[in-house]
Amino acid sequence: MMSDLQHLNAAADPAVEAELTRLPSTPIADLRKRYRELFRTEPPKAFGPDLLRRSIAQQIQEKAYGGLAPSTRRLLGQLVKAAIAKPTRPA
Numbered sequence: 001m002m003s004d005l006q007h008l009n010a011a012a013d014p015a016v017e018a019e020l021t022r023l024p025s026t027p028i029a030d031l032r033k034r035y036r037e038l039f040r041t042e043p044p045k046a047f048g049p050d051l052l053r054r055s056i057a058q059q060i061q062e063k064a065y066g067g068l069a070p071s072t073r074r075l076l077g078q079l080v081k082a083a084i085a086k087p088t089r090p091a
Contacts, residue, residue, distance in 0.1 A: 016064040023053045031056065038063075
């Protein structure tokens with residue numbers, strides 16, 4: 001029986017993995033270009049190289065391997081609504 005890690009590695013797309021491997025050495029101008037390609041919008045000005053890399057990596061993986069299950073998306077949406085409706089008070 002395969003472990004979860006072995007199962008993930010067996011299903012990994014070499015092209016996706018290669019792009020993810022290149023991200024740490026990608027210049028910021030190229031990261032911004034790739035962000036625009038993936039998200040079809042300008043990257044937030046506050047995003048430095050680290051956040052650009054993380055956002056790009058997440059989007060690449062989501063497109064290749066799938067995103068969150070609909071039930072998980074619903075749960076997260078409910079949690080956000082609850083948090084907005086009942087903000088915490090500063091201590």
